[in-house]
Structures are given as C-alpha cells and as structure tokens.
Amino acid sequence: MITADQHIATPPNFVVSCFCFLLLLGCFCSSQKTCPNCGSMQVPYPLSTKSTCGDPNYHLRCDSHSQKLYFDAMNGSSYLVLRIMASFQRMVVQPSPWVSASSACVTQDMVVSEGLRLNQTLPFNLTFSNTIFLYNCSPRLLLTPLNCTPSSLCHRYLESSGHVDKNRALKCAGSPDLRPCCTFVAGGMPSAYRIRLHNSGCKAFRSILSLDPEKPASQWEEGVEIQWASPPEPICNSKLDCSGPSKCLPAGRSGLSRCLCNRGYYWDHVRGTCFRNKHKSKAAGLLGLEVSIGVICFISFGTIIVLITVRKSSKRFNQAKLDKAREDMLKSSDSGKNARMFQLKDVKKATNGFSQDRILGSGGFGQVYKGELQDGTVVAVKSAKVGNLKSTQQILNEVGILSQVNHKNLVRLLGCCVEGEQPLMIYEYISKGTLYDHLHGNCSSTFLGWRERLRIAWQTAEALAYLHSGTYTPIYHRDVKSTNILLDDEFNAKVSDFGLSRLARPGLSHVSTCAQGTLGYLDPEYYRNYQLTDKSDVYSYGVVLLELLTSQKPIDFSRDQDDVNLALYVSQAAKNGAVMEVVDQRLIGTEPSSNVLNSVQLFSELAFDCLREKKADRPSMREVVQKLERMVKIELEEIGQGSEL
Numbered sequence: 001m002i003t004a005d006q007h008i009a010t011p012p013n014f015v016v017s018c019f020c021f022l023l024l025l026g027c028f029c030s031s032q033k034t035c036p037n038c039g040s041m042q043v044p045y046p047l048s049t050k051s052t053c054g055d056p057n058y059h060l061r062c063d064s065h066s067q068k069l070y071f072d073a074m075n076g077s078s079y080l081v082l083r084i085m086a087s088f089q090r091m092v093v094q095p096s097p098w099v100s101a102s103s104a105c106v107t108q109d110m111v112v113s114e115g116l117r118l119n120q121t122l123p124f125n126l127t128f129s130n131t132i133f134l135y136n137c138s139p140r141l142l143l144t145p146l147n148c149t150p151s152s153l154c155h156r157y158l159e160s161s162g163h164v165d166k167n168r169a170l171k172c173a174g175s176p177d178l179r180p181c182c183t184f185v186a187g188g189m190p191s192a193y194r195i196r197l198h199n200s201g202c203k204a205f206r207s208i209l210s211l212d213p214e215k216p217a218s219q220w221e222e223g224v225e226i227q228w229a230s231p232p233e234p235i236c237n238s239k240l241d242c243s244g245p246s247k248c249l250p251a252g253r254s255g256l257s258r259c260l261c262n263r264g265y266y267w268d269h270v271r272g273t274c275f276r277n278k279h280k281s282k283a284a285g286l287l288g289l290e291v292s293i294g295v296i297c298f299i300s301f302g303t304i305i306v307l308i309t310v311r312k313s314s315k316r317f318n319q320a321k322l323d324k325a326r327e328d329m330l331k332s333s334d335s336g337k338n339a340r341m342f343q344l345k346d347v348k349k350a351t352n353g354f355s356q357d358r359i360l361g362s363g364g365f366g367q368v369y370k371g372e373l374q375d376g377t378v379v380a381v382k383s384a385k386v387g388n389l390k391s392t393q394q395i396l397n398e399v400g401i402l403s404q405v406n407h408k409n410l411v412r413l414l415g416c417c418v419e420g421e422q423p424l425m426i427y428e429y430i431s432k433g434t435l436y437d438h439l440h441g442n443c444s445s446t447f448l449g450w451r452e453r454l455r456i457a458w459q460t461a462e463a464l465a466y467l468h469s470g471t472y473t474p475i476y477h478r479d480v481k482s483t484n485i486l487l488d489d490e491f492n493a494k495v496s497d498f499g500l501s502r503l504a505r506p507g508l509s510h511v512s513t514c515a516q517g518t519l520g521y522l523d524p525e526y527y528r529n530y531q532l533t534d535k536s537d538v539y540s541y542g543v544v545l546l547e548l549l550t551s552q553k554p555i556d557f558s559r560d561q562d563d564v565n566l567a568l569y570v571s572q573a574a575k576n577g578a579v580m581e582v583v584d585q586r587l588i589g590t591e592p593s594s595n596v597l598n599s600v601q602l603f604s605e606l607a608f609d610c611l612r613e614k615k616a617d618r619p620s621m622r623e624v625v626q627k628l629e630r631m632v633k634i635e636l637e638e639i640g641q642g643s644e645l
C-alpha cells in the first residue's frame with residue numbers, strides 16, 4: 001500500500017528537482033545577475049547583497065568583516081542566515097540570541113526592535129514551518145488562548161533541549177502563574193510578518209523548525225524560516241542589460257526599469273528568461289540539453305514507478321486483509337450503512353489527481369479539494385490530519401457513526417477513504433464557502449445583514465445542540481469556528497468537520513489543537529484540565545457570535561496589543577459600556593430602530609454568557625437555541641413577515 005501523501009507529493013518534488021537543472025541552465029542565457037558568494041555561502045538570484053546584482057527588493061547584507069550573510073529586519077535587528085533553499089524560495093535565519101546578562105529571560109531583539117518584524121512592502125514573510133515559543137510573558141497573556149501550563153512543549157525545550165542554561169530556564173519558566181510560556185505555530189497567525197515582543201507581553205521567543213513533538217527536545221532545530229515571493233523581471237539600465245526577447249522599460253511606480261518580455265512572451269522566473277506564450281518554440285541550443293534532462297527525468301521517474309510497484313505488491317496481502325475487514329464491517333454493522341467506502345483511485349479521479357486548481361482551501365486538517373464523482377455528485381475531499389490516528393478499524397467505526405448524523409444544518413459526511421496514510425473524508429459540497437470568508441474575506445463576498453447573521457447563529461446553534469444531545473452518542477465538535485461554518489446557496493448555515501477529533505487516539509496533545517488553527521476559539525478551561533466538553537463548544541460558539549457581531553477576526557495581530565484576542569477586546573468594551581461601538585456599524589445603520597438595537601444587545605449578552613470563564617456558568621446549546629429562537633421571532637414580527645427568516 002502506498003500512502004495518499006506519497007501519491008500527491010512525489011511527482012511535484014520530482015518536478016522541482018528537474019526544474020533545478022533547468023534553473024542552472026537558465027543562468028547561462030538570462031539577464032539576471034547573480035551576486036557573488038558571501039564567504040562560503042552562495043547568494044542565489046534574486047537575493048541581493050549589492051545594487052549591481054540580484055534584485056534590490058531582496059536585500060541581504062554580507063558583512064565584509066566576518067564574511068557572513070545577514071537578514072536585516074525592521075527597527076535595526078539583524079539575523080544570521082543559516083542556509084538558503086533557493087529552489088523552495090526559502091531561507092533559515094538564526095533567532096536572536098539571549099541578552100548576555102547571565103540569567104535574564106530576554107532576547108536581544110526584544111531590546112532593539114521588540115521582536116522580529118518584517119517590512120510588509122518587501123517580498124519576505126514567515127512560513128508555516130516555524131513553531132514559536134514565547135517566554136517571560138505578563139500574566140495578562142494567561143487569558144489569551146496560548147498554552148501556558150508547565151507540561152507544554154516550551155517547558156520541554158527549556159528543560160531538556162540543552163540550548164538553555166539552568167538559570168535562564170528558571171527565569172523563563174518561573175511560576176506557571178507569573179511567567180507562563182506559550183506555544184503556537186506561526187503559520188496559524190493571521191499576520192505572518194512579525195513575532196512581537198513587548199514589555200507588557202512576552203520578552204523572549206525561540207523558534208523551532210518543523211517541530212516534531214515525538215522527537216527528543218535536543219533534536220529540535222532552532223531557526224526562523226522565511227520565504228520570498230517569486231521575483232519579477234530583472235532590473236536593467238539599458239537595452240544592453242537585457243537578453244533574449246525583452247526590452248528595458250520602466251516598470252511599476254518604483255521608477256526602476258526592468259527587462260520586460262516582448263509581446264507574445266512571458267517571464268519565467270524559474271528559468272530566468274522570456275518564453276513564447278505557446279510552449280512550442282524553444283531556443284534550439286537549449287533543446288538538446290533539455291531533451292537529455294528529460295531523458296534523465298524520465299528514467300528516474302520510471303525507477304520510482306518500479307519501486308512503487310514493488311512496494312505495492314509486497315503490501316498487497318495486507319491490503320487484501322484490510323479490504324476484507326472493511327467489507328465485513330460494512331455488512332455486519334448497522335452503523336456503517338450510510339457510510340460509503342471510497343477507493344483512492346476513484347477519489348483521485350474525482351479530484352483530477354488532487355490537482356492544484358481543485359483546492360477549495362486549506363483547513364487545519366490539510367488541503368480541501370473539490371471533486372466530482374462518477375455519478376456527477378459534487379463533493380469536498382478533506383484529509384483528516386488529526387495527528388495520532390486510531391487503527392483503521394476504529395476509524396471505520398467512527399466514520400460509521402459520523403455519517404449517521406443527519407441534520408439540515410450539518411454538512412453530510414458521505415464516507416471516507418482509508419487507503420492512504422491519513423484518512424480522506426468525503427463530504428457533500430457546499431457552494432457559498434465559509435462564514436469566515438463572508439465576514440473577513442475580500443469585499444467581493446456578499447455582505448451579510450443582521451437578519452442573515454441572526455439566522456446563521458440560530459442554525460449553527462441548532463446543529464451543535466443536535467450533535468450534543470440529539471444523536472445516539474453525544475458528539476463534541478471540538479473545533480467550532482467560522483471557517484467550519486459553510487453557507488449554502490440560500491445562505492443557510494451548514495456546520496462541517498464535526499467529530500473529526502474522534503479519529504485521533506485519546507490524549508491528543510495541545511500542539512495539534514493549536515495546529516488546527518483553533519487559536520482564539522479555545523476554551524480557557526482547556527488549559528487547566530486538557531478536556532474539551534460540550535461547554536468548550538459553547539465557548540467557541542460564543543467567539544463566532546462575536547465575529548458575527550463585529551465582523552472582526554478572533555485573533556488579529558493588527559489590532560492593538562491588548563485587543564489581539566477578540567473575546568477580551570469585546571468584553572473590555574462591554575465593561576466600559578461601549579459594546580455598541582465595536583459592533584459592525586453597517587449592521588445598525590445611522591438611525592437604528594429600537595428593535596434592532598435591542599436585538600443586537602440581547603445577542604451580545606448571549607455571546608458573553610457563552611464566553612463565561614467557568615464552564616458551569618455557560619448555557620447549554622439547547623438553551624442557546626431557545627434564546628435565539630425568541631430573538632428571531634421578534635425580528636420577524638418587526639418586518640411583519642410570517643415566512644421563515
């Protein structure tokens with residue numbers, strides 16, 4: 001058996017390596033000027049250490065004294081470049097060292113620039129590979145949904161990585177109440193341009209690359225990975241700087257001139273030259289070389305396929321056993337009646353081989369693809385990356401339970417495919433996308449008015465109440481958020497991704513919870529006992545209510561430091577009696593009727609009830625449904641309309 005991941009990943013990786021050859025080729029004939037090495041470090045195009053080479057937007061500094069390469073961030077902080085992966089457009093820099101004062105838990109960039117901050121007008125940003133540990137934080141941050149318990153990974157780093165001395169570790173960890181440490185994945189942050197340190201926030205950070213919590217801390221690699229955008233055409237001063245079918249023309253507002261391709265040609269930044277729009281005609285000189293590279297690629301491809309086939313046949317026996325188990329389960333158990341078992345080859349066909357243009361989005365669980373089954377049903381295919389998976393048999397049982405769940409405000413789970421490494425879940429396709437996109441996406445999405453929002457809140461509550469108490473076994477969603485609420489053609493809410501955590505073995509670590517992008521929605525009680533209950537869903541649902549009320553994101557680093565967390569931000573405003581000021585003003589208009597004001601007021605009170613610190617104080621989803629029903633009724637009376645809202 002070969003895994004779905006391999007199926008998807010192998011060819012592109014391969015293409016990348018083939019492209020690398022071509023990249024090298026391209027250098028001989030392009031107008032790009034690659035900078036000289038800095039010490040022993042190569043400086044690939046478009047990175048630039050001088051104005052005469054590379055692309056000036058991609059500036060790095062080669063220290064003439066030490067012959068080392070530095071990445072200069074904003075406000076005067078510099079980071080040593082550890083390595084450059086040109087073909088992936090990424091590099092790794094060293095996180096700022098600790099201040100030398102023997103045991104202080106402060107990093108040097110806290111003092112200089114309040115953390116790492118990238119200039120957003122430049123083509124660099126932080127990648128999803130970084131896991132950031134924040135240390136020496138103020139107690140206020142305990143309230144934000146970051147893991148601040150002594151059992152967190154950042155403590156493991158302090159205690160056993162060997163990168164931190166005893167004194168410092170003591171200062172950084174301190175008492176869990178006063179100097180908590182927190183962890184999150186940078187890619188999960190809405191703003192991937194800075195890691196903020198602050199006197200009233202956290203005063204030190206460490207970054208680990210592609211953190212694998214299963215490995216011992218001493219093997220975790222420190223580093224901050226930065227990626228760069230594909231470079232545009234090369235800079236030029238005159239026609240002589242340009243080669244091939246291009247001209248030196250002023251480009252953009254910068255006043256710089258670039259070698260723009262002639263009509264009928266396009267710029268290929270990987271090969272660094274202009275190509276004819278139709279891929280047919282290629283420079284004759286190159287053709288021979290490309291053919292031989294093609295042959296190499298072909299032969300290696302063949303080898304891979306042979307290897308795959310060999311592996312496949314050795315696993316065939318196990319596969320047969322698995323098939324049998326699956327069939328038995330489907331025949332014998334009633335719970336499996338509605339679940340359909342999909343074959344990997346059918347899923348691949350439906351999604352056009354997991355083609356890039358089929359990607360609907362990427363959730364915490366991985367990529368989501370749109371697909372069309374042979375019978376014409378349009379589906380959404382999702383990989384269930386939940387970390388520590390249960391056995392295939394147990395997964396099939398869980399899928400059986402989940403596909404039995406049937407409510408008009410829940411996205412139907414049609415079945416799954418367990419042939420790959422991670423199970424693929426196949427859902428009905430919902431046309432209008434996520435609530436998140438409608439609330440926070442670009443302005444092309446429809447603006448949802450108060451009535452629609454009220455209805456979406458009500459329908460979502462109905463779906464959750466059904467999961468909690470209307471099904472055979474209570475199902476906790478565990479990941480309620482606006483990206484998991486989809487809207488159909490008539491803007492009815494459909495909750496998706498419910499119960500996926502059931503596929504994981506018990507003892508799911510908080511890391512994967514964070515990685516699921518739950519930041520900003522997570523029940524604060526979770527940090528005390530690591531248990532998610534029905535009331536944790538109520539808390540997360542409360543955050544969704546605030547999003548509906550304010551049209552603001554649950555975590556937004558572009559708000560003031562104290563307001564990053566939406567729940568804290570709105571409750572602070574409510575304390576000051578200013579809740580109407582944070583409500584999206586488009587919802588209430590300039591001359592709001594008392595009915596609308598009343599409705600908004602009740603709605604915000606309901607949200608605060610859901611967000612109560614102690615879970616026993618929060619209402620159940622049933623109670624939430626009742627309250628919303630009443631509000632919907634009042635709203636209907638106002639518009640004098642008997643039909644369903």
Ligand SMILES: *[C@@H]1O[C@H](CO)[C@@H](O)[C@H](O)[C@H]1NC(C)=O
Nearest residue numbers: 074075076112113114115117
């Ligand atoms: C960093 O620079 C930005 C923009 O120049 C400025 O607004 C900010 O106050 C500076 N921060 C620090 C800590 O110096």
Ligand SMILES: *[C@@H]1O[C@H](CO)[C@@H](O)[C@H](O)[C@H]1NC(C)=O
Nearest residue numbers: 056057074075119120121122
């Ligand atoms: C960010 O980069 C742009 C382009 O190089 C530059 O003009 C601008 O001054 C930079 N901003 C700051 C705050 O350094």
Ligand SMILES: *[C@@H]1O[C@H](CO)[C@@H](O)[C@H](O)[C@H]1NC(C)=O
Nearest residue numbers: 125190191192227228229230
């Ligand atoms: C970072 O840059 C890459 C490449 O330009 C882009 O695809 C990605 O969306 C950017 N991420 C963020 C958070 O801006």
